[in-house]
Amino acid sequence: MSEPRWxxxxxxxxxxxxxxxxxxxxxxxxxxxxxxxxLSVSEYEILVRLSEAPDRRLRMAxxxxxxxxxxxxxxxTCSRLESKGLxxxxxCPNDKRGVYAHLTEDGFDALDRAARDHVExxxxxxxxxxxxxxxxxxxxxxxxxxxxxxxTP
Amino acid sequence: MSEPRWxxxxxxxxxxxxxxxxxxxxxxxxxxxxxxxxLSVSEYEILVRLSEAPDRRLRMAxxxxxxxxxxxxxxxTCSRLESKGLxxxxxCPNDKRGVYAHLTEDGFDALDRAARDHVExxxxxxxxxxxxxxxxxxxxxxxxxxxxxxxTP
DNA sequence: ACGCATTAGTTGAATCTTCAATTTGTGCCT
DNA sequence: AGGCACAAATTGAAGATTCAACTAATGCGT
Numbered sequence: 001m002s003e004p005r006w007x008x009x010x011x012x013x014x015x016x017x018x019x020x021x022x023x024x025x026x027x028x029x030x031x032x033x034x035x036x037x038x039l040s041v042s043e044y045e046i047l048v049r050l051s052e053a054p055d056r057r058l059r060m061a062x063x064x065x066x067x068x069x070x071x072x073x074x075x076x077t078c079s080r081l082e083s084k085g086l087x088x089x090x091x092c093p094n095d096k097r098g099v100y101a102h103l104t105e106d107g108f109d110a111l112d113r114a115a116r117d118h119v120e121x122x123x124x125x126x127x128x129x130x131x132x133x134x135x136x137x138x139x140x141x142x143x144x145x146x147x148x149x150x151x152t153p
Numbered sequence: 154m155s156e157p158r159w160x161x162x163x164x165x166x167x168x169x170x171x172x173x174x175x176x177x178x179x180x181x182x183x184x185x186x187x188x189x190x191x192l193s194v195s196e197y198e199i200l201v202r203l204s205e206a207p208d209r210r211l212r213m214a215x216x217x218x219x220x221x222x223x224x225x226x227x228x229x230t231c232s233r234l235e236s237k238g239l240x241x242x243x244x245c246p247n248d249k250r251g252v253y254a255h256l257t258e259d260g261f262d263a264l265d266r267a268a269r270d271h272v273e274x275x276x277x278x279x280x281x282x283x284x285x286x287x288x289x290x291x292x293x294x295x296x297x298x299x300x301x302x303x304x305t306p
Numbered sequence: 307a308c309g310c311a312t313t314a315g316t317t318g319a320a321t322c323t324t325c326a327a328t329t330t331g332t333g334c335c336t
Numbered sequence: 337a338g339g340c341a342c343a344a345a346t347t348g349a350a351g352a353t354t355c356a357a358c359t360a361a362t363g364c365g366t
Contacts, residue, residue: 004269011280014292018279019198021295022175023221024302040322045172060345068176073323075346080322097331097344116157126171127164129301130294137290139167141283142174148282149177193352213315226353228316233352250314250361 025125032121037114042069043081044118047111050087050103057102059092086110178278185274190267195222196234197271200264203240203256210255212245239263 007015026041033039039047049066050056058066064074078101081087086107092098103111127135160168179194186192192200202219203209211219217227231254234240239260245251256264280288 004272005276006272007275007280010292011288014288015275015279017292017295017299018175020221021298021302022171025298027221028302042322061343068173068180070324071345072325072347076322079346092344095332095344097329099345119157119159122160122168123158125301126168126298127160129297134290134294135164135167137287138294139163139170141287141291142170144282145174145178145279146170148278149174149181195352214313223354224315225317225355229353232316245314248314248362250359252315 028125029118029121033114033118036117037110039110039114042067042073043077044111044114045069046074046077046081046101047086047103047107047114050101051108051111055102056108057100060089060099060101063101081107181278182271182274186267186271189270190263192263192267195220195226196230197264197267198222199227199230199234199254200239200256200260201268203254204261204264208255209261210253213242213252213254216254234260 030041033041033044045067046063046069049063050058053063060074060078061071064071067074069077078087078089082089086104087101088104089099089101092100130138183194186194186197190197198220199216199222202216203211206216213227213231214224217224220227222230231240231242235242238257240254241257242252242254245253283291
């Protein structure tokens with residue numbers, strides 16, 4: 001019941017800048033991807049992680065983990081992606097409970113096209129907006145956040 | 154149709170760290186606020202902005218802008234907050250189209266309680282995880298992102 | 307003062323996400 | 337082998353968000 005340790009003025013400013021900036025930024029990314037390629041950011045992320053996996057396929061649970069999504073959400077989103085023909089699911093030989101999601105050719109092509117535009121947006125609103133030293137600091141900062149969060153399941 | 158300028162390895166790392174870190178972080182904030190106070194992050198943000206406004210009230214459009222939400226989303230969310238008794242809306246004397254949203258006493262109390270816990274979570278997973286110099290860099294970085302994004306309506 | 311483009315805000319339907327329950331299968335323990 | 341706790345994935349309903357359409361009021365230009 002003690003008085004909480006409030007943030008000091010500069011911590012407050014930094015936290016707020018991050019909160020506001022990141023909300024606006026993802027909104028832009030989302031609009032852009034949706035308008036130009038009909039993909040939401042979370043669909044895009046799924047395609048990215050699959051494209052980087054060996055054989056372009058992953059177990060659902062692993063994909064959920066990589067893409068920072070709940071399993072349920074991934075199931076639903078995968079169904080949509082599957083009906084668009086970008087992803088295919090089939091069952092896993094070893095573990096009969098398991099399911100592999102993998103990129104189709106169309107999925108790979110769609111990702112390739114989307115990524116070309118997406119990278120320009122990332123540059124325009126993030127990379128090019130930030131001083132290179134600060135960008136490295138952002139990287140360090142969020143790696144540590146990630147670590148901290150990861151230690152809390 | 155030219156080859157896009159892909160990110161170099163360290164830009165890639167930094168961008169990814171941010172994307173993953175921020176998704177996980179907001180997920181934690183959301184769970185925490187919801188579990189302990191029955192508020193989503195976006196509801197919380199609305200209460201915060203109202204609490205800081207003169208007379209604890211704002212026009213809907215201004216509130217939407219401050220809280221980085223679409224007007225439509227704000228309308229829906231405000232309806233929920235209103236039915237919880239945390240916010241009240243009444244019409245604006247000058248501009249008959251206009252609506253003021255303002256914090257109720259209950260709303261202020263709920264925010265006060267939530268903020269005390271929230272600040273601890275922000276510390277635990279963000280402020281305390283990051284080197285102070287890097288935190289400042291994050292603040293600078295996202296202020297610029299915000300500026301860049303703001304110039305694009 | 308009239309007309310008309312613009313702004314404030316809300317609404318309902320479609321879409322997406324979360325939550326809790328369900329199904330199916332694994333693997334340990336005895 | 338039988339029983340049982342646990343893990344993988346999906347499902348459907350409830351809740352939240354987006355999108356487009358709508359109402360109502362303002363204010364500018366003539």
